[in-house]
Amino acid sequence: MAYVPPHKRVSKNDNDGDGEGSSQSPIPKPELPPFLTNYKNPKHKSSAHYQQVGDYKYDGIFKWFAVGLDDDNHFPPSLNLRTVSGKSLQGKIVRRQVLHYHSDDTTERSSNRVTQSFTRQPWEYITENLLQDLFSSFDEYMCNRESDLDHEKVFPKTIHIIFRFGKVFFSSWGPSNYEQKLERATNYLLSEDTLGEQRSSFYTNIPNSYVEYLIKEGASKSGLEFEQEKELYRVYFHDVTQPGKIMFCKCTIQIEDGKLHVSKMEYSHSHYMVRDISCLEKNLDMRLDLCTRRTKTVSSDEDMQCLKDFISYAIVDTKLKIGLRWPLGMTVAGDKFYLGEIWRISLKTFKGPSLRLKIRDVSRSTREETRREVSVKMKGLASEFLKQDADRNLISEMFKDDLKVLWNNILCCDERFPNEIILEQSIRSTWFAVGLDDHDQFPHSVHLQPRSLLSLQHKYALVNSDLAKQSCSKVEAESSTRSPWEYIAGKVLRVLISSFQEWRNKMESEDVNNTPTVIAILGKVIFHRRPSVNQEFAQKNMLSEDALRLVEKSFYTNIPDNSYVEYIMKEGASKSGLEFEKEKEVFHVYLRDTTERDGFMSCKCRVLEGGKLQLYKIRPGDSFCVLKQISCLEKNLDMELEVIFKETVTDIIEDEMQMIGNLIDSAIVDSNVQGGLRWPLGKTVFGNKFCVDSVVHITRKIYKNSSLKLKISDFDLYNFESSKGGQTKREVVMSLKGLSSELLKQEVHLNVIMEVLKEELKVLWNYFL
Structure with a gap:
């Protein structure tokens, strides 16, 4: 998957911890500015797929x-x-x-x-x-x-x-x-x-x-x-013990009891x-x-019984197009099978x-x-x-x-x-909403609010007007009887398993040197309205989950509100069991390889005592895959779940390493310039291969425990090619280390993964959203 530098990720087109109390939530509302910039470009846009058209392009x-x-x-x-x-x-x-x-x-x-x-x-x-x-x-x-x-x-x-x-x-x-x-x-x-x-x-x-x-x-x-x-x-x-193989149960509804039964x-x-x-x-x-x-033919009677038990829990619902649904959180059958x-x-x-x-x-x-x-x-x-x-x-x-x-x-x-x-419209989407009522409808207090008036394609965010009047937990209790972290876990499990299976397959067939990590980024899901669509019409007719799935989206990651970050550092981290680890300052120098199209390289550097820049790691860039963008209707922030792949470059030849070293050595640390680094005139290019594309100055605070790592990062970006700077933003990112470790194990246990996912999402929901 192609790497996209941060500055180019712009979209085109007191509580007991269970979230059940009625006291006012201590989490301050982060105020997002009305004119949004620095969008994180979703890797997978909602789009129409030609699924009615079968295609078998296999050799022979x-x-x-x-x-x-x-x-x-x-x-x-x-x-x-x-x-x-x-x-x-x-x-x-x-x-x-x-x-x-x-x-x-x-x-x-x-x-x-x-x-x-x-x-x-x-x-x-x-x-x-x-x-x-x-x-x-x-x-x-x-x-x-x-x-x-x-x-x-x-x-x-x-x-x-x-x-x-x-x-x-x-x-x-x-x-x-x-x-x-x-x-x-x-x-x-x-x-x-x-x-x-x-x-x-x-x-x-x-x-x-x-x-x-x-x-x-x-x-x-x-x-x-x-x-x-x-x-x-x-x-x-899907059977996690046989990646790539898909099985199905043929089922009928029995007249005697009105329940779903497996026939084959x-x-x-x-x-x-x-x-x-x-x-x-x-x-x-x-x-x-x-x-x-x-x-x-399943390998054991236990597996067979797990599948039959799962099918028996199906609820026949004539109001749904598909006619079936399962109780909340039921996406796993036993420890091997998950619902497709x-x-x-x-x-x-x-x-x-x-x-x-x-x-x-x-x-x-x-x-x-x-x-x-x-x-x-x-x-x-x-x-x-x-x-x-x-x-x-x-x-x-x-x-x-x-x-x-x-x-x-x-x-x-x-x-x-x-x-x-x-065309048959695919409704597979990287987005969904949590906080709908029991009929999957938006609460009356939720509406689409314009967030930008200067773009040709106007942008909207989902806003809950009741959040300003009452506590988040009270809003949640009135709008939904479902536990939000269980609902989210059920929605993301399948795509999470699939992403790691795809990575394993790639590891077996190619020389891949990276490790996937699941992260949650806090921010706001932004919906894009086409210029041809009237604003009043959009606000009235787009407010349904099916309609919003089809809208182009981006994810706004800048958290400018200081009170929210102060809350996390003073209360949120400690209440969630996270301890302060360190604060560090780093520079990411993005080099462009002029001999390759879209060839970017990230050089991670730190500042030594004498003000000299030291290179300590070279990466081709952290590629990422968006799993889900989640609008959290009972909260002021949304989140985006991603799998990020970090790879270290190990095959740089000596001459190229010398060129990169000379470029970094000639950099001058200067707090008065955008990006925090400058080069002597003409020194941003070395040889005929590498040139400085952009610089990101990062100040980061890190909190962690055995299963989670929280990063609060302030970014200052400057693009040397376009001579554009002033792109500053603050991001809050949680690495789900415990979940990632379970997914990387040779033998995958779905029940264990599901429980770890729920627990880590529960911490995010109660203390950081």
């Missing part, structure tokens, strides 16, 4: 081809690329191209045109393109299965041939001169070879009219009979072969997915001797929209492939027959693909 697995070419494998002259704009709920546009005919005449798009442009039947052509790869993939599957069975491992006994229906999208250009670029490039792109090299994806949300056709006509014409209609849930879990446990799909097929004669395309799904996504599926199935049609509406806990998907499973063909002495000629004929049914009866959508679609 994914391929694309078109059916409907002429005998010379050329596209018909009436075919071209048409632009489809995907609009997210944030108003962002993602452009893609789809293949379509110029003519809107429905007779031109009838199946009769196949014989005009294509002398081979489409199902025969598809069979020719897919069959050999299918045989190879089945052979690979059988070899893997035999190998695993020899080692007495559990391997999936079945493999599925599934056809999904939707539209193949091809990548596009940026918005600048888009139409002109498209017009010039269409002739070049419109060949099977060039389109095969384009990045493509598969859009699976199906028009309602197509689903109605399948239910009324398509299924019966295909020889399929209605089988059942049911509603089920998928509850996904499975791992997610493993894909052996994926083929996207652009069907030029049709309004829809197809995706072939050859995949397996292994039934989950939840799917709610309404399913209709139709079946015949060799085919099974599935029509499902899927709502996901991490998405805004419900999507409608159609797929056909070729049961008979898969069974024939799995036979010991499979007859290849018979398989070929069966494949053609099944494809003919799909082409003539299933792949019949009269509705042309629209020019604009609404």
